[in-house]
Amino acid sequence: MTGADSGLLYRRIADSVMSTTNNLVRRDVLLETPDEVLHVEAIELAPAITDEDGDEVDGSTEPQAAPHKHPMVKIQPATNRIAHRELRIRVWSEGRPDGHHAGKTVTWSMAPLFVAPVEEGQQEGDPDFRGDWARAAAGHRDRFEAPADFTAEGFTRSSQQQATTVVDDTGHTAIRINLAPIAFNAARISAQLEGEDSAVELIDLEVPGIIVIDPGHGGDRNETSSTANNATSHTSRILEKELTLDFGLRTRTALRTLRVDDNTNLRIHMTRDEDVNPPGASRAHVGRDNGADILLSIHFNGFNGTARGTETLVRRSSDNVNHGEDVALAERVNEAVYQTVLAHDPGALDRGVKDQQLAVLSDTSLGNSANYHPLRAALVEIEFIDNLAVDELLNTRDNYEQVRQDIADAIADALIEDLRRNP
Numbered sequence: 001m002t003g004a005d006s007g008l009l010y011r012r013i014a015d016s017v018m019s020t021t022n023n024l025v026r027r028d029v030l031l032e033t034p035d036e037v038l039h040v041e042a043i044e045l046a047p048a049i050t051d052e053d054g055d056e057v058d059g060s061t062e063p064q065a066a067p068h069k070h071p072m073v074k075i076q077p078a079t080n081r082i083a084h085r086e087l088r089i090r091v092w093s094e095g096r097p098d099g100h101h102a103g104k105t106v107t108w109s110m111a112p113l114f115v116a117p118v119e120e121g122q123q124e125g126d127p128d129f130r131g132d133w134a135r136a137a138a139g140h141r142d143r144f145e146a147p148a149d150f151t152a153e154g155f156t157r158s159s160q161q162q163a164t165t166v167v168d169d170t171g172h173t174a175i176r177i178n179l180a181p182i183a184f185n186a187a188r189i190s191a192q193l194e195g196e197d198s199a200v201e202l203i204d205l206e207v208p209g210i211i212v213i214d215p216g217h218g219g220d221r222n223e224t225s226s227t228a229n230n231a232t233s234h235t236s237r238i239l240e241k242e243l244t245l246d247f248g249l250r251t252r253t254a255l256r257t258l259r260v261d262d263n264t265n266l267r268i269h270m271t272r273d274e275d276v277n278p279p280g281a282s283r284a285h286v287g288r289d290n291g292a293d294i295l296l297s298i299h300f301n302g303f304n305g306t307a308r309g310t311e312t313l314v315r316r317s318s319d320n321v322n323h324g325e326d327v328a329l330a331e332r333v334n335e336a337v338y339q340t341v342l343a344h345d346p347g348a349l350d351r352g353v354k355d356q357q358l359a360v361l362s363d364t365s366l367g368n369s370a371n372y373h374p375l376r377a378a379l380v381e382i383e384f385i386d387n388l389a390v391d392e393l394l395n396t397r398d399n400y401e402q403v404r405q406d407i408a409d410a411i412a413d414a415l416i417e418d419l420r421r422n423p
């Protein structure tokens with residue numbers, strides 16, 4: 001062993017320092033011993049984060065100090081059933097050669113950060129992990145794995161909770177970190193250097209909440225399980241497919257605003273953002289292939305010109321492995337839409353949550369099975385647009401844009417609530 005003798009008391013003198021290359025506060029823990037100042041520095045994350053369009057997010061591989069929560073990624077989520085990220089660190093001491101700590105063991109551990117929301121007036125519980133590593137594919141059921149994007153010497157599994165690696169000749173080592181792929185599951189990562197009396201907390205990681213918005217219908221041709229259009233507005237003649245797209249885009253904007261304002265790790269995918277008509281199964285696959293937590297399909301009803309009200313549909317329980325979770329989602333969305341319509345129009349009607357057979361909500365297409373069902377799905381029928389009062393409310397009266405936006409904002413809030421509260 002080189003460097004400081006074990007048993008010496010280390011004194012933490014700083015938990016983070018400003019990066020010399022940009023203005024980010026870097027995770028760099030300094031420890032002072034009687035004869036040296038030791039740095040345990042988070043250097044780099046992998047893989048880089050891309051946005052929903054596939055473009056790389058600036059600075060996403062640069063570790064930052066808490067409270068920043070670095071997003072984790074889901075690679076081939078339906079196959080791997082895990083969220084992960086890799087972290088590379090450097091261990092060094094001022095005035096000593098790079099290899100000063102080479103050969104020392106680093107022990108990796110993590111602590112949960114997610115706190116389940118409680119009703120007003122209730123006491124918050126302790127942080128806990130969401131989900132269970134045991135549902136991941138074989139090879140990803142431990143909290144730590146040997147990294148693949150970075151190299152690390154001497155990876156050794158100690159237990160499901162802990163692993164060790166060895167500092168190399170350049171002073172570096174690295175680790176792959178796994179968490180169950182459930183929205184807002186989060187962990188604080190710690191490393192303990194051999195000979196040091198305590199672990200140092202390095203960075204926080206969080207699984208993003210992933211939402212798919214599916215504007216119903218579209219285009220000019222009927223496809224399997226998706227017609228080009230269904231309902232048409234009473235007097236304005238605005239088509240359902242136009243309204244679903246407008247409400248879908250507004251909901252995406254509302255979610256993006258929450259992402260920035262609340263510093264929330266959120267990813268929002270659309271099954272369409274233009275006038276096209278993907279088949280029902282393709283829409284569900286957007287949820288499955290992106291590792292989504294929620295898929296919400298947006299529609300409008302048409303019937304006899306007088307019926308009205310808000311209803312939300314889920315796939316019936318006989319062929320829906322997570323019917324209860326879907327109903328909870330549907331109730332949140334239905335209540336949010338109904339209350340918002342009611343705030344603008346006393347004629348609002350709550351038609352409730354109903355079971356129905358719908359291709360876009362099929363377990364097979366969503367990637368849900370009896371022992372693994374990460375994706376909740378529902379279809380909201382916001383109102384009956386062939387009703388004159390609804391046509392005026394949503395399409396023609398002076399403040400119709402505000403009414404539309406208020407409904408979209410309410411849907412966005414309900415989706416976030418579902419992400420936080422789904423067990």
Ligand SMILES: [Zn+2]
Binds near residue numbers: 217230231240299300
């Ligand atoms: Zn429809």
